[in-house]
Amino acid sequence: MDLLLIIVGLILLILGGNWLLKAAVALSVKLEIPKIVIGMTVVSFATSAPELIVSVNAALDGFPDIAMGNVVGSNIANLGLVLGITVLLTHIDVERSFYKTDWPVMMIASVLLYFFVFYDDVLSRGEGFMMFAFLIAFLVYLLKFQKLAVVDDYAEDDEPLTLYKIILFLVIGGVALWGGSESLIRGAVGMAESYGVSKRVIAVTVVSIGTSIPELAASVIAVMKREKAISLGNLIGSNVFNILAVLGITSMVHPISVDKAFSVDLYWMLGFAFVVLPLVFFPKGLRLGWRDGLILLSGYGVFIYLTI
Numbered sequence: 001m002d003l004l005l006i007i008v009g010l011i012l013l014i015l016g017g018n019w020l021l022k023a024a025v026a027l028s029v030k031l032e033i034p035k036i037v038i039g040m041t042v043v044s045f046a047t048s049a050p051e052l053i054v055s056v057n058a059a060l061d062g063f064p065d066i067a068m069g070n071v072v073g074s075n076i077a078n079l080g081l082v083l084g085i086t087v088l089l090t091h092i093d094v095e096r097s098f099y100k101t102d103w104p105v106m107m108i109a110s111v112l113l114y115f116f117v118f119y120d121d122v123l124s125r126g127e128g129f130m131m132f133a134f135l136i137a138f139l140v141y142l143l144k145f146q147k148l149a150v151v152d153d154y155a156e157d158d159e160p161l162t163l164y165k166i167i168l169f170l171v172i173g174g175v176a177l178w179g180g181s182e183s184l185i186r187g188a189v190g191m192a193e194s195y196g197v198s199k200r201v202i203a204v205t206v207v208s209i210g211t212s213i214p215e216l217a218a219s220v221i222a223v224m225k226r227e228k229a230i231s232l233g234n235l236i237g238s239n240v241f242n243i244l245a246v247l248g249i250t251s252m253v254h255p256i257s258v259d260k261a262f263s264v265d266l267y268w269m270l271g272f273a274f275v276v277l278p279l280v281f282f283p284k285g286l287r288l289g290w291r292d293g294l295i296l297l298s299g300y301g302v303f304i305y306l307t308i
Helices: 002-031 035-060 064-089 096-118 125-145 163-193 199-224 228-253 262-281 290-307
Strands: none
Touching: 002 035, 002 163, 002 199, 035 064, 035 125, 035 163, 035 199, 035 228, 064 199, 064 228, 064 262, 064 290, 096 125, 096 228, 096 262, 125 228, 163 199, 199 228, 199 290, 262 290
């Protein structure tokens, strides 16, 4: 039964990622907004929905370890696993706004989370509100001022859609991603629990990988269809959403107590967030390539090995 849930989840995630990408590209064309903005807002919100649902439910059910571990683990997986796989498939050329706006906001959000839980091991309602307010300010800035951050190779191939079809594809794509991630998580957690693995380990590995599968599906499908801006924007945006929206909203619903064991995971999250910047510049300036993908995947493999 667990294996069947995993298979059904993967099918839904692939279909949902394709529908979501179709809607995102069409929305970018219709509104004349840079695709990385669509990737960091519309696509990121949809692919972060599983983290939000899982985290809120976990907090309400009295399992804050899963709520916090899910987000921290997902952010690590988004960069180590998903970005690693994505740039193994194709290189991504990056523009200056990436390191002037997108990466700094992801880094600020990561550091903010670290300091909020460092002193008292609790993410309070007030801290959650501040994080969510920061997200709103960032989104307003993005929509007003953000320029291209990734070179779009085939902008002329973009397919226009009516507003009705855009909304339809956004809805069914988002629902398919949510349903697929839920199915995958249930199957994966069921298999993990049968081996007697702890909730923290399940949260930062199985659950976080499961809730990062929508980002992986959306990003891989995006690069296969040469929509690299949406791919990178989705990953950076998802990490920002995971911290500021998912943990912000979850802690406003119910304060999150954090176990000391999570401090190690927070350092890993900060490390992966930081290392993306030098990888963008070395060995070739403003480009992420297959060597960077190997470094990210190797780092993620070490994280999983040490966690388990």
